[in-house]
Amino acid sequence: MDTGLAVPVLSLSALGKDYAAPVLDNVSLVLNAGEVLALTGENGAGKSTLSKIVCGLVQPTRGQMLLDGAAFQPASRRDAERLGVRMVMQELGLVTTLSVAENLLLDRLPNRTGWIRRGKLHELAARQLAKIGMQNIDPATPVARLGIGQQQMVEIARNLQDDTRVLVLDEPTAMLTPRETSHLFEQIELLKARGVAIVYVSHRLEELQRIADRVAVLRDGRLVDVRAMAGVREAELVQRMVGRAVHEHEGRDRRVAGPVLLSARGIGRAEAVKDVDIDLHAGEVMGLAGLVGSGRTELVRLLFGADRADRGEILLYDGIASTQPVLRARKGWRSPMQAIRAGIGLVTEDRKSQGLLLTQSIRVNATLSDLGAISHAGWLQRAKERGIARRLVELLRIRSRSIEQPVATLSGGNQQKVVFARWLHRECKVLLLDEPTRGVDVGARADLYAELDRMTDAGKALLMVSSDLRELMAMCDRIGVMSAGRLVAVFERGHWSEQSLLAAAFSDAAGRAATSATPTTGSAISDSNPGQPATADTP
Structure with missing residues (x-):
């Protein structure tokens, strides 16, 4: 790739932004056609502020920008998009009351004499969704019915336009599974081949090494480093980001499970969660893996009472020697307040x-x-x-x-x-964590992991949902895999691999475990009760 173009696509010169105090100061960067510039730094370092300035959402206090050598001063996001500068924001900007198709083509709805051509609209939307491997989503579906991960994919698809010159991606994979991430990276390569300049904001350093040509590091609102991505060591990049050495969580030793604190039996809600049995033990972290739409978040919401179950029950135990529940909630909790009061x-x-x-x-x-x-x-x-x-x-x-x-x-x-x-x-005695490190930098993530370890040392039970399999494998004692609303496999520490977890997640037959998940490699699927894990810790 030639990065020595005479006129960069985008040039930033001495940009600054003040609120009560400076949050961005004297940032100068160039972005060339057909390259990915990784932008990284701690939370609060100024990454999102810089991105929003480029895309017209925030006005700089000082400095200037050039687009293709001409003055670039977008007064709004719409102004920037008219000139081909688009942004996929970390906080989604979809209109949840509209359909997927309407969100994808909101500024260019096909119409005839003022009437929307629904057939054409859905046809164009389906093409956009196919670009990111989401052809299984019905374009007529209201966005409010989609999970947050699926909404993220719709937001990405909305910005993959033919007229794009600069694309800013702010933590685009924070809610995506490996499959969706791979689809996104394929699109990035196609955009690069078309000469699109891409700013990729992320805390996931392994992604930066995979996709970026150069990396720029912000710390306390200042640009502290810009260099080619090739050959950059992760530890070196982390130290530039946080200004101190950070020790990566190397994974926990498998602990002897304590008594059950919470148990769900046959818990379910329509087709979203299908009769799941699960036990959460004191002093243990259990993970939940699965594809977007597999039922992970829906299960967690049932366990917290955010959604009402229509079958099954939740049992709460005192965590001592008694095998009798201290509280039984038939069809789950009536409300989140009841769950909170239960710990x-x-x-x-x-x-x-x-x-x-x-x-x-x-x-x-x-x-x-x-x-x-x-x-x-x-x-x-x-x-x-x-x-x-x-x-x-x-x-x-x-x-x-x-x-x-x-x-x-x-x-x-x-x-x-x-x-x-x-x-x-x-x-709390039981803490449910749904994507707990989403958008959290590497330094803060290490602090959160240490706090989770302290909680389990104190006898708490944790259930962690994450799209990052490396995170689950580092933090968890057991990992359950959801597919099509069912808990199809449970793996013990030491008996899983990324391949076996993915195989289980892609299981398309209800209740079928991954082929590699046998009793000796960590699965606990019961032949006598297909679709549910056969656990040895039933209270």
Whole structure:
């Protein structure tokens, strides 16, 4: 690839952005046709701010931009898109009340005399979806019915336009499985061949090494390094990002499972979750793998009462010697509040719409899950509330001006840490984690992993959903695999591989385990009860 073009596609010169204080300062970069420039750094380093300036969502305080050598000053996202500069944002911008097709072609709906041509609309939408391997989605489906991972793919498809000159991808794979990620990378290669310049924002360093030509590192709003990606060692890149050495979580030794704290039997909801049996043990991390739409998130929501089950039951145990449940919830919990009172917490996959009060402060959001701990006789104890919030901010290294800062003004990764802080404050017995490190940088991820280890040392039970198989294999004692709403395999630590997990995830027959998942290699599928794991820990 020739990166020595006389006129770069995009040039940034001394860009800066101030809010109460500078968040971006003196950033100069060039982006050439047909290259992928990786943009990385800690949460709050300025990556999203820089991306939004390029795409017209934020106006710079100082500096200038050139597009194909001409002045480039987009006043809005629409202005930037008219000139071929598009962005797939970390926080999705879809209209959930409209269909997939309408979202994909919202600015160019095919019509005749003012009437939308539905047949043509769905035909064009199907072509866009096929580009990213999502031809199984009906274009007429309302976006609100899709899982967050599927919505992410629709957002990506919406921006794969023929007139694109510059494409900014902000954490595009945070909610994608390996299959969807591979489809995306295939499209990136095609875009590069067409001469499209791509800015790829990610904390997943293995992805950067796979897809990027050059890498630019931001720290505290300043550009600290730009270099060719080839030959860059991961440890070196991490140190440039965070300014300190970070020790990667090397994986936990398989622990002897403690007593069962929570058990679900035959839990289900319509076709989304089909009669799942699962046990969560004290001192154990159980993972949930599977493709987008496999039922992972739907199962977690049933276990938290965010959705009502229509069959099955949830049993809660005291975690001591008793084999009798202390609480039995037929057809699951009636509400999340009932689950919280039973000692269950949920780090949701969609922090923006389900996990945070965006207009409220860090202090309010971090302590919201247990107001009883910071109040007396119905009155909030402000000093105690502030003390707890400051401790959580320090513990999780939440980058902020103060605990009074509204969470809407934080970076996506720091917002995620505020959600996490809420349940650390609550001290739940069972914590459900749905994509807990989505958009979290490598340094903060190490801190979160250490905190999860401390929780299991204290006898908590954790259930972790992640699209990152490396994360699951590093953190979990057992990994269950969901496919088509069923729990089709359960693997023990030491008896899984990425290939066996993927094979189980692609299982297309209800209840069929991966071919490599035999009793000696980690699967616990029962021949006598197809579709459900045969576990030896039934209470």
